[in-house]
Structures are given as structure tokens and as C-alpha cells.
Amino acid sequence: MTSTLRVTVRVIATCVLAVLMTGCIKVDLNMQLRGDNTVDGTMVFAVSRDLLALTGSSADDLLGQITARAGPLPAGVHFQASGYTDDRFEGKTYTFRDVPIDVFSQGTTAGETIAIQRVGDTFQVKGEIDLTPAATGPLQPGSAQLAKDMELRIAIAFPGPVSQQSGGTINGTTVTWTPAFGRKTEIRATGSAIGSGGPGVLLWILIGLAILLLVVVALVVLRSRRNRVAEPDAGIAGPSEVPAPSVPTDPFAEPPSGSG
Structure with missing residues (x-):
């Protein structure tokens, strides 16, 4: 089964556009692949607290502007949204469960994809995140530094061991990529689709x-x-086995003392 996870590139591309309009953005996508070709996961989509203070806007307002044209996740992916805050960012956490992988093929992006293919007992992940100026276009003055402050993270956990990866780091059965502005990040990994x-x-x-x-x-x-069963037998006393007095073989020998 091949599925196109356009959600990741959609979010990253949207964040680059958001940088042009607003500033610091955080995207943290965690996906857990399942052996039944479904996926669970969460995505944090947040904006800088400093930016909120500077603009006087709420996180909901800014995120609404960013996702006005396309939702945070592809159409057909049912999720639950909850508030997210840390020491730097404020926004939303989107949680999804038991989503068929091919559902992520819905939607469109700027011609880029991240594909996950089930091949026998393995999952193969292939794609790239291109944040070079050639792909994102020129930034307005001062926006380049804001773009560098973005926190972008993509983590995909496999059911079993990871056999190979490119562009990321392995921790257990999870491969993590941290795309950065100005770079093209290759996203490739192969891992077991069967848990150990x-x-x-x-x-x-x-x-x-x-x-x-x-x-x-x-x-x-x-x-x-x-x-x-053995205990009663042990309590019954057997016949006394007192040795008989010895009989002298010498007829002239005196009988043992005490004999009658």
C-alpha cells in the first residue's frame, strides 16, 4: 500500500508562508505507524508568545489566518484539538487515531510529497522538505532571521526496528527529522512493520x-x-529387634552373668 503524507509538506509550506506574514512558528509532528496500515499521532501547531504580545492577537486568530486556505491536516483525517502552551509558544495540539494511511493522500501541496509504502513486512518512507530560497521564494527584510527561529520537527515511529534512514536521527524505533530554513532535508527511512x-x-x-x-x-x-500417606506408617512401632544373647561355643566357658 502506498500513501502520500502530504500533510507534512503542507504544514511546512504553510509555516514558511506564515513566517512572511507573522513570524516564529512551531510545528511538531509525531506519527506512530501501525502494522494494520493505520497511523496514530499528534501535531503541535503554535506561534511565538513574543509575536502574540507584539501583535496583540490571540493564537487562535493567527492560526486561523495561517490555516484559512487549508486545514492543519488533510481532509478526511478526524482529529481532536486541544490547547498547547510552553515557555515560548502557544497554539493547538491536534490528535488523531486509527487513521488509514491512504487517507493522508487526500489534499494537494506545492508538488512535493512524503510517501509511506508498505512493502512486505516493512514500511518505506521517502520524500523531502525543501526550504531553500529557490523553493520558498525571497523573504521580506527581517523575515529571514524569523524563519531561522522556526521549530520544525517530524518524528515517525515504526512498529519494529529501523533498518536504515537518511537525513534524520534514530532513537529506538523512531526516526526524527528537523528541517531548517534554507536547507533541503531528505526524508528516507525503512523500518519493520511488525512489532518485536x-x-x-x-x-x-x-x-x-x-x-x-x-x-x-x-x-x-x-x-x-x-x-x-507415609506419616501413619511412620507412627506404628515395629517389633523390637533386640539382639539375642550370644551363646558360647566353649562348653567349659562360664555362662554370661545375669543369665538364669
Whole structure:
């Protein structure tokens, strides 16, 4: 299955446009790929607190202007929005769950895509984020520095180990890219679509432990029963085995003292 995750490039391109109009932007996209070809994730879309103070606008107003032409996520992706704040930015967190990967193919961008393809037991991620001047166009005076202050981050977690990647960094089963203004970031990664140690494996481990516990209990009960059967026999005294007095072989020898 091949799906085009245009959402990422859509957001990045929108942020570059937002820089021209407003200033500092934060985009933090986290995606968790699932073995059933669905994706869970969150996206933080926020603007600088300094910018809000400077313009006297609210985060909702500025984000509304930025996403007026296109939503934060492609059409068809159902999400829940909640407020987001940190020490520098204020905005929204968009949370989505159990979204079929091919749903992200909906929508259009400026001709760029990030594609995720299911190939056998692996996911392959291919694409790029081009934030060079040739792609974004010339910035207004003073906007270049604001663009450099953008916080852009894309993290894709695979169900299993990552075998290779380009342009990012690997931490466990997650590959993270941090596109920067003025650079073209290659986004490539291949990772397992099958989790190592998922719920199925855990279930079998628990079943095995349960069986082992039953065996141990059965052995303890059997040993206890055997001990109970043996205890009455141990309490019955057998015939005394007092050794008989020795009989002298010498007919002239004196009989043992005390004999009758």
C-alpha cells in the first residue's frame, strides 16, 4: 500500500508562508505507524508568545489566518484539538487515531510529497522538505532571521526496528527529522512493520507462565498427598529387634552373668 503524507509538506509550506506574514512558528509532528496500515499521532501547531504580545492577537486568530486556505491536516483525517502552551509558544495540539494511511493522500501541496509504502513486512518512507530560497521564494527584510527561529520537527515511529534512514536521527524505533530554513532535508527511512514483543508475544508468555505455575502447584499437591500417606506408617512401632544373647561355643566357658 502506498500513501502520500502530504500533510507534512503542507504544514511546512504553510509555516514558511506564515513566517512572511507573522513570524516564529512551531510545528511538531509525531506519527506512530501501525502494522494494520493505520497511523496514530499528534501535531503541535503554535506561534511565538513574543509575536502574540507584539501583535496583540490571540493564537487562535493567527492560526486561523495561517490555516484559512487549508486545514492543519488533510481532509478526511478526524482529529481532536486541544490547547498547547510552553515557555515560548502557544497554539493547538491536534490528535488523531486509527487513521488509514491512504487517507493522508487526500489534499494537494506545492508538488512535493512524503510517501509511506508498505512493502512486505516493512514500511518505506521517502520524500523531502525543501526550504531553500529557490523553493520558498525571497523573504521580506527581517523575515529571514524569523524563519531561522522556526521549530520544525517530524518524528515517525515504526512498529519494529529501523533498518536504515537518511537525513534524520534514530532513537529506538523512531526516526526524527528537523528541517531548517534554507536547507533541503531528505526524508528516507525503512523500518519493520511488525512489532518485536507486541501484545501477541506477551500473551503467549503469560500463557506459558500460567501453565508452568499449574505444573508447580500439581507437583506440590502430589508431594503433600504422598507425605500424608507415609506419616501413619511412620507412627506404628515395629517389633523390637533386640539382639539375642550370644551363646558360647566353649562348653567349659562360664555362662554370661545375669543369665538364669
